[in-house]
Every structure is written in C-alpha cells, then in structure tokens.
Amino acid sequence: AQSVAQPEDQVNVAEGNPLTVKCTYSVSGNPYLFWYVQYPNRGLQFLLKYITGDNLVKGSYGFEAEFNKSQTSFHLKKPSALVSDSALYFCAVRDGGSSNTGKLIFGQGTTLQVKP
Amino acid sequence: KAGVTQTPRYLIKTRGQQVTLSCSPISGHRSVSWYQQTPGQGLQFLFEYFSETQRNKGNFPGRFSGRQFSNSRSEMNVSTLELGDSALYLCASSSGAGGYSYEQYFGPGTRLTVT
Numbered sequence: 001a002q003s004v005a006q007p008e009d010q011v012n013v014a015e016g017n018p019l020t021v022k023c024t025y026s027v028s029g030n031p032y033l034f035w036y037v038q039y040p041n042r043g044l045q046f047l048l049k050y051i052t053g054d055n056l057v058k059g060s061y062g063f064e065a066e067f068n069k070s071q072t073s074f075h076l077k078k079p080s081a082l083v084s085d086s087a088l089y090f091c092a093v094r095d096g097g098s099s100n101t102g103k104l105i106f107g108q109g110t111t112l113q114v115k116p
Numbered sequence: 117k118a119g120v121t122q123t124p125r126y127l128i129k130t131r132g133q134q135v136t137l138s139c140s141p142i143s144g145h146r147s148v149s150w151y152q153q154t155p156g157q158g159l160q161f162l163f164e165y166f167s168e169t170q171r172n173k174g175n176f177p178g179r180f181s182g183r184q185f186s187n188s189r190s191e192m193n194v195s196t197l198e199l200g201d202s203a204l205y206l207c208a209s210s211s212g213a214g215g216y217s218y219e220q221y222f223g224p225g226t227r228l229t230v231t
Binding site for chain 2: 049
C-alpha cells in the first residue's frame, strides 16, 4: 500500500537560514509526489510536484524539493527561510494502486516555525 | 481564474442531523475530490468525481456520499451526523482527465462542528 511519512512534527529554523522538511514515501510503481502548504484557517496551497525528470524540482515561493529514488525521499528545501514561511506543510503521493485517479495520500504534516 | 469555492465556510449541526456541503471547482476543471481533515487522523480521502461519475472512494461509512453535476460542481452529504464527523472538509479540483500527474487545487474548506 502507498504511504507517506513526515518524521518531524515540527521544524524550527531562524530567519535567513536554510530549511528542510523531510518526507519519505512508499509506492508500488512510479511515484508522483507533491508538496502542499496550509496556513491557519485556509485550504492547502500547491507548492510543487515531481512526476518525472530532474531530481531537483523548483516550485512556488522559492521552495524546491529533491527527489531521491534510492532513499525513497522527497525533502522540501528553501535556501533562506522567511518568517512568513511559518505554516503546516504536507507531503503527498498519488495512489498508484488505483489507475486513472487523482487520489492523494498525505503525510501527517510538519509544522514549520521560522523565528526572526 | 477564480479558485475553488466551498459553501458554507462554517457549519454547526446537532448529532443525528444531516448536512450538505457544496464545492465549485476552478473553471474548466472536471475532476473534484473531497478530503476530511482532523487533528487526529490528518487528511483522509473521501471520494473523487470525474464527469459526474465517482471514480474512487475512501474508507468512510455509507453515511458519507457525494455527487457531481454536469457543470462539474460537486456536493457531499453526511447523514446521521456523529460527534466524530466534526472536521474541516476540503474540496479539490484538477484539470487532468488522467488525474495522476496533475496537481489538485484546494478550496478554503468547510468547518463542520457537530454538537
């Protein structure tokens, strides 16, 4: 069965420092991976996705993610964190067990706290 | 383009009642999915619709149902509400018929509180 793990409930980083939010996955076929961000009382906002191609994917707001097939990881990164990046981040994988479906399986989420 | 809209944004219901939530996808999007978000269970998939057909269903009891109209708007219904149904219900739309490689765009959600 497909699954996603975000091993850290919370990540704390100082403004201006690089940040990493970790995600590992388990799928039966090719992974289709996504990162979303959620601000308080809001829905999820799409940041980036990996479908195929380059292992380094660039997304919105300066975020990028590195796909590593051997480690089954898809970590979210940003070179310089902003206080406004503080939010809840979700990693998700498309359910490859069901063909032709957009169903997403989400990790439990990681709270990113950026301190001034 | 306008984003995904959900109505109502907030809802308070009593146990045993039923509720209907509405979702209007981004113009041109034909796929609509619903998710339930709770602090304990996180984000869980409810169902997905494409061209008025349910394409996939999550592990929820039959009290949870949905449908999609010809204009791609979708509704979900929860009958005989239980306290545990209190959650943020998120709707997401996607442009791709295949679904798998296309990102989903989420609405702001409907916050349902069951008392």
